[in-house]
Amino acid sequence: MRFGRVPVAVGLAIGLVLLPTGPAGADPEPTIGQAKAKLDKLNDRADKVVDRFNTANERYKKARTAYTKLNDSYKRKLATVADLRDQVISMAVESYKTGNDVTAFPGLFGTTDPEDRLAELALAEQVTRERAEKLAAFDRANRGLKADRDKAQEALESADKERDGVEKERSEVLKLIVQQKKLLRKLGAYNQGNPNSTGIEYTGPASGNAAAVLRFAFAQVGKPYVFGGTGPGGYDCSGLTQAAWRAAGVSLPRTTWEQWAWGAKRKVPLNSLQPGDLIFSEGLGHVSIYAGNGKIVHAPQTGDVVKVVPLASSGRSIVGAVRP
The missing domain is CATH 1.10.287 (Helix Hairpins)
Structure with a gap:
């Protein structure tokens, strides 16, 4: 059965109906x-x-x-x-x-x-x-x-x-x-934290200065990561390590690079870590505190909070450690 020619206007209308309604060439949403x-x-x-x-x-x-x-x-x-x-x-x-x-x-x-x-x-x-x-x-x-x-x-x-x-x-x-x-x-993983968090109690194996460091750091758990933050309501990674060691009477420089350079003669092997040691990531972009029993306490990144996690799950390659 023949339908004959379709008028131009009608053909255009059909074409428009058949065109996809989404944005042309839109990138698919990432998995x-x-x-x-x-x-x-x-x-x-x-x-x-x-x-x-x-x-x-x-x-x-x-x-x-x-x-x-x-x-x-x-x-x-x-x-x-x-x-x-x-x-x-x-x-x-x-x-x-x-x-x-x-x-x-x-x-x-x-x-x-x-x-x-x-x-x-x-x-x-x-x-x-x-x-x-x-x-x-x-x-x-x-x-x-x-x-x-x-x-x-x-x-x-x-x-x-x-x-x-x-x-x-x-x-x-x-x-x-x-x-x-x-x-x-x-990802449903954003955590704004609580600047007034009272943290958690440290019950690990540290003693002496290291115990004071970790008691302070654990008391900050739940506070937000804030770039440039030195407390008390939020910290970045080196701001937390500096504040924690200050609580034990040790004055660290402010930045991760400076802390690594400051510890040039205080480096320790990763297989000899002790509570309180500072652990630096490859590229020196991040520093955390070893809490003992294979765990660290750190201020990870934006949208996260000061937390205690297994060292193996930190997601960063380690370049070395320093014992203040």
Whole structure:
């Protein structure tokens, strides 16, 4: 049976009905496995970027502290110069009133008594010496003032440069966080944590300083991972290790890289781990604390919380360990 020709308008209408309604060329949604693999890569990248952020932030704080010290010194010297300037002006006014020559002192050559004359000469010499000392002090302080001002200005410029570096790293971290949270929510694994968590009790085998470290770290369990976080409401990985060892009276540097370098002479074999040891991942993007019995306590990554997990399940290759 023949239907004849279909009118053009009708043919177009049929074609439109038959076209797929979804977006043309849309990428298929990633599988759970693909999402997990992408999250692992994001977490690894974020580890390194967060440590760069922390490093830049530490440099900025040091540069800002240096500027503050130099600027305070400059201000103190400026006040000293102003005071000396007032004294010099007073001296000049006095000299103008009495004459520029010390011989203009009343009665200096009017006395006929040799002893009186010697006393007046000694007084004139003392006044002259004091004036000379004040002028010299003013000259020294005034010459040093410009150098101090220039040093303070250079320190401020350095601090501003470091601050720009911090903002650059912060911007990249924030972009990564958006991607991490999106994937975690897709996987149903996003955990915002509780900044007021009281954690859990440590009952492991540690003793001495290490016991104090782990009691502190376990008391932070449940608090959120926060990039740049040093507590008390949230931590990143090196922020937690630093705070935990501080609780035991040991001062660690701020960043993962710095902690690894600080421990250059304190490294221990992985088969000799003891509670409290710091365990560093390959690439030095992450650090955790060995809790004993094959477990670690750490602040993993965005969308997660401080937690205790088996060392074997941390998901990161280990490069070494340090015993503070």
